[in-house]
Amino acid sequence: MTDRPSVLVVDDKENMCHLVARILGDAYQVKTVEDGARALALIRTREFDVVVTDIRMPGADGFEVLRAIKQHAPDTEVILMTAYATVPRAVEAIKEGAYDYLSKPFDPDEVSLVVARALERKQLKAQAASLRRELNGVYGFQNLIGKSAPMRALYGLLERAASLAITVLITGETGTGKELVARAIHHHGPRKNRPFIAVNCGALPSELIESELFGHVRGAFTGAGETKAGLVEAASGGTLFLDEIGELPLAVQVKLNRMLQDKEVRRVGEATVRRVDARVITATHRDLKAEVAAGRFREDLYYRLNVFPVQLPALRERREDIPLLAMHFVQKAAKTYRLPVDGLEPEALRVLTGYSWPGNVRQLENAIERAVAITSGTRVGTSALPPEVLGESQGALSNDPLVKLPFREAVDLVRDRASRDYLIALLREFGGNVTRAAERAGMERESLHRLLKRFGLRSDDFKEA
Numbered sequence: 001m002t003d004r005p006s007v008l009v010v011d012d013k014e015n016m017c018h019l020v021a022r023i024l025g026d027a028y029q030v031k032t033v034e035d036g037a038r039a040l041a042l043i044r045t046r047e048f049d050v051v052v053t054d055i056r057m058p059g060a061d062g063f064e065v066l067r068a069i070k071q072h073a074p075d076t077e078v079i080l081m082t083a084y085a086t087v088p089r090a091v092e093a094i095k096e097g098a099y100d101y102l103s104k105p106f107d108p109d110e111v112s113l114v115v116a117r118a119l120e121r122k123q124l125k126a127q128a129a130s131l132r133r134e135l136n137g138v139y140g141f142q143n144l145i146g147k148s149a150p151m152r153a154l155y156g157l158l159e160r161a162a163s164l165a166i167t168v169l170i171t172g173e174t175g176t177g178k179e180l181v182a183r184a185i186h187h188h189g190p191r192k193n194r195p196f197i198a199v200n201c202g203a204l205p206s207e208l209i210e211s212e213l214f215g216h217v218r219g220a221f222t223g224a225g226e227t228k229a230g231l232v233e234a235a236s237g238g239t240l241f242l243d244e245i246g247e248l249p250l251a252v253q254v255k256l257n258r259m260l261q262d263k264e265v266r267r268v269g270e271a272t273v274r275r276v277d278a279r280v281i282t283a284t285h286r287d288l289k290a291e292v293a294a295g296r297f298r299e300d301l302y303y304r305l306n307v308f309p310v311q312l313p314a315l316r317e318r319r320e321d322i323p324l325l326a327m328h329f330v331q332k333a334a335k336t337y338r339l340p341v342d343g344l345e346p347e348a349l350r351v352l353t354g355y356s357w358p359g360n361v362r363q364l365e366n367a368i369e370r371a372v373a374i375t376s377g378t379r380v381g382t383s384a385l386p387p388e389v390l391g392e393s394q395g396a397l398s399n400d401p402l403v404k405l406p407f408r409e410a411v412d413l414v415r416d417r418a419s420r421d422y423l424i425a426l427l428r429e430f431g432g433n434v435t436r437a438a439e440r441a442g443m444e445r446e447s448l449h450r451l452l453k454r455f456g457l458r459s460d461d462f463k464e465a
Contacts, residue, residue: 220269
């Protein structure tokens with residue numbers, strides 16, 4: 001029994017089958033067939049990691065083999081072999097899902113390289129699929145992602161909040177996902193099919209915010225050309241999410257407090273009160289207790305909002321979630337921009353995990369989106385990461401996740417971590433002067449340049465102004 005990857009070679013020329021089998025035989029389990037019809041019968045009963053098939057064959061050609069594989073085993077990678085005259089057809093096949101093509105005659109090393117890359121892509125896709133299953137399983141609550149202890153505790157809290165018609169106050173640093181949490185509570189509760197109205201209190205002009213929230217009648221103020229219902233009324237039956245509640249003017253705080261108490265609103269310029277049934281969720285990055293003490297936030301409103309407090313952890317407090325989040329954002333950006341990026345290089349992942357992320361999840365998503373956009377291959381490397389992320393290497397991975405790795409992988413990770421830290425210290429010592437740094441390191445200048453490129457470091461970033 002062997003765990004070597006399996007490769008199927010399909011070509012109507014026996015000598016070509018033997019050649020490819022000889023090239024790949026040491027590294028893979030290789031099966032050869034000499035016509036497309038036999039290949040079609042075989043792939044219906046057995047799954048292969050990679051299929052290498054000629055395009056022109058009697059009976060079923062390479063296109064039929066490709067389509068059959070994508071129907072029965074879509075994760076199998078297909079490589080086409082073609083003479084020069086049929087290269088355009090091979091390119092056409094790539095659009096239909098083939099991984100790559102080999103032009104005959106080909107170099108043996110080229111065959112090995114293309115098959116190895118195809119297998120790597122298959123493994124990365126399997127890893128991505130595994131992460132997607134994990135993302136959709138126990139490690140998520142609606143669209144929230146994370147498997148760390150702080151996030152698991154948060155999920156339990158949100159489950160409880162969603163099941164109750166209770167006022168929730170979400171606090172946390174900027175970028176921790178407060179609106180995402182509010183939406184998760186709404187969509188996980190009994191009001192999920194009713195409106196979710198989100199209002200950023202800090203984005204509305206102070207002179208208009210009362211009208212926007214509670215509505216107005218025609219002629220109530222200059223510019224009020226027609227009667228208009230407010231956002232509180234629009235959210236009736238559903239959820240009203242007031243983001244950055246700490247920015248709400250004191251005069252409007254009074255009216256909001258009354259609405260929460262009486263479940264009624266009065267439009268600006270109108271004597272009539274209207275019943276509303278909106279569940280209220282608020283959020284802020286401010287310390288509302290301090291705002292109350294400073295006289296900028298009403299104490300009675302604070303206690304009315306702080307019925308069910310939810311504190312969101314900063315990303316630096318749940319570093320073990322960064323790989324899961326990073327993979328999610330890679331897949332999201334790759335889908336948005338229709339790019340073939342489907343993973344991250346190990347060193348890039350180490351750097352991401354080591355950064356403190358002052359802008360939290362939002363900053364991580366923006367960094368990954370940019371990295372995917374400028375990545376030319378299939379995996380994001382350190383060179384695609386923002387300079388501020390590369391410039392900080394503190395606290396990369398704790399020993400806890402380290403012991404979960406096989407010995408060789410753990411040793412490689414620690415060595416790479418130490419190597420990068422050494423190079424950063426070296427460049428700082430010599431102000432980005434590569435020649436002097438190479439002399440101190442006892443290596444050739446070109447060798448140091450290669451190391452810097454590998455670890456995503458630029459000497460210019462260390463040069464003094």
